[in-house]
Amino acid sequence: AQTVTQSQPEMSVQEAETVTLSCTYDTSESDYYLFWYKQPPSRQMILVIRQEAYKQQNATENRFSVNFQKAAKSFSLKISDSQLGDAAMYFCAYYNRNSGNTPLVFGKGTRLSVIA
Amino acid sequence: DVKVTQSSRYLVKRTGEKVFLECVQDMDHENMFWYRQDPGLGLRLIYFSYDVKMKEKGDIPEGYSVSREKKERFSLILESASTNQTSMYLCASRSAGVTGELFFGEGSRLTVL
Numbered sequence: 001a002q003t004v005t006q007s008q009p010e011m012s013v014q015e016a017e018t019v020t021l022s023c024t025y026d027t028s029e030s031d032y033y034l035f036w037y038k039q040p041p042s043r044q045m046i047l048v049i050r051q052e053a054y055k056q057q058n059a060t061e062n063r064f065s066v067n068f069q070k071a072a073k074s075f076s077l078k079i080s081d082s083q084l085g086d087a088a089m090y091f092c093a094y095y096n097r098n099s100g101n102t103p104l105v106f107g108k109g110t111r112l113s114v115i116a
Numbered sequence: 117d118v119k120v121t122q123s124s125r126y127l128v129k130r131t132g133e134k135v136f137l138e139c140v141q142d143m144d145h146e147n148m149f150w151y152r153q154d155p156g157l158g159l160r161l162i163y164f165s166y167d168v169k170m171k172e173k174g175d176i177p178e179g180y181s182v183s184r185e186k187k188e189r190f191s192l193i194l195e196s197a198s199t200n201q202t203s204m205y206l207c208a209s210r211s212a213g214v215t216g217e218l219f220f221g222e223g224s225r226l227t228v229l
Contacts, residue, residue, distance in 0.1 A: 009156070033216050045206065045220040052215075091159065095216030101147055101166035103174065104216060108158035 002027045004094050006107035013082045014115050020067075021077045021110045023092030030054075031097045034068070034075045035104070039089040048090070051075065079112075087114045118143045122207050122221035129228050135194040137224050139207030145219075146212035148190035150174075150182065153204040153223070162205075165190055166212065197228045 003026045013019035025034070036048040051059045051068050058066050063080045079086055092107040123138035141148065149164040151174075161174030163182040171182050179201060183191045190209075194201055204225050208218040 035217065037218075037220075044222045045208075047217060050215065050217065093218075097216070101164075101212055103149060103161050103164055104218060106159045108156070 002029075002094055002096065002105045004092055004105050004107040006090075006092055006110050008110045009108070010111045010113070012113040012115055013079070013086075015082055015084060017082055018078060018080045019082055019112065021079075021090050021092075021112065023075045023077070023107055025073050025075065025092075025094050025105075027073070027094065027096065029096050029098060033095045033097060034066075035093040035095070036064070036066070036075075036077045037091045037093060038086075039091065039109075040085070041088070045091070049077065082114050084114050084116060087112055118145075118209070118219040120207055120209055120219050120221040122205075122224045124224050125222060127224060127226045129197050129226065131198060131228060133194075133197050133228075135197050135226065135228075137192040137194075137205055137207075137226070139190045139192070139209075139221055140188050141190075141209040141219070142188065143209070143211070143219070144187065145209040146187070147210045148184065149208045149210075149218065150180075150190065150192045151206040151208065152176065153206055159206065162192065194226075197226075199228050202226060202228045 032053045034051045038048045039045040067076045089109045093104040120141045150162045151159045165184040181193045207221040
């Protein structure tokens with residue numbers, strides 16, 4: 001069974017600095033998607049970034065980028081120029097494209113604090 | 117934009133009550149999911165439905181049931197609420213077989229006294 005591990009339950013970063021959240025996963029599949037979701041306090045979970053396993057280029061969305069290491073099964077999220085609004089729970093997730101309707105597999109999350 | 121609406125943001129119920137949590141999505145998504153979120157435990161899947169009238173157990177289905185009579189609506193039912201079901205409940209939906217991306221509702225925080 002696929003698993004997703006986020007080894008950092010909590011992280012903190014100074015405003016305007018850069019922080020990297022770690023995620024590793026275990027799978028024998030070759031065709032899959034990886035996601036980072038953000039859940040601000042008392043607010044809706046939203047997608048931050050998505051990476052397709054067959055794409056070698058790391059995905060980027062404004063200040064958010066990933067370091068996707070397929071062989072190492074690692075998928076870290078880098079947040080540049082951190083802002084107070086980045087404070088949230090961040091969840092890493094995996095989806096096997098060959099599995100049809102099966103659910104995403106989530107990590108347990110990393111709580112990010114941003115210090116002014 | 118996809119909208120997933122959960123009927124109640126906050127509920128307080130008593131032990132033994134029957135509780136209904138409703139979720140409606142407006143994007144004709146085939147798949148719908150109910151998760152439970154607790155500190156330190158992340159998201160745990162309770163039930164999911166890949167189409168109307170279809171349902172599958174997730175990781176923690178005990179004490180819960182679901183109903184999907186219409187494509188847009190997925191209900192989570194606690195037949196007899198217990199204090200250990202005090203939690204945040206998240207509903208999500210997605211289009212089948214595309215990227216797997218989930219769209220979440222705002223969550224329903226349930227307190228069982």
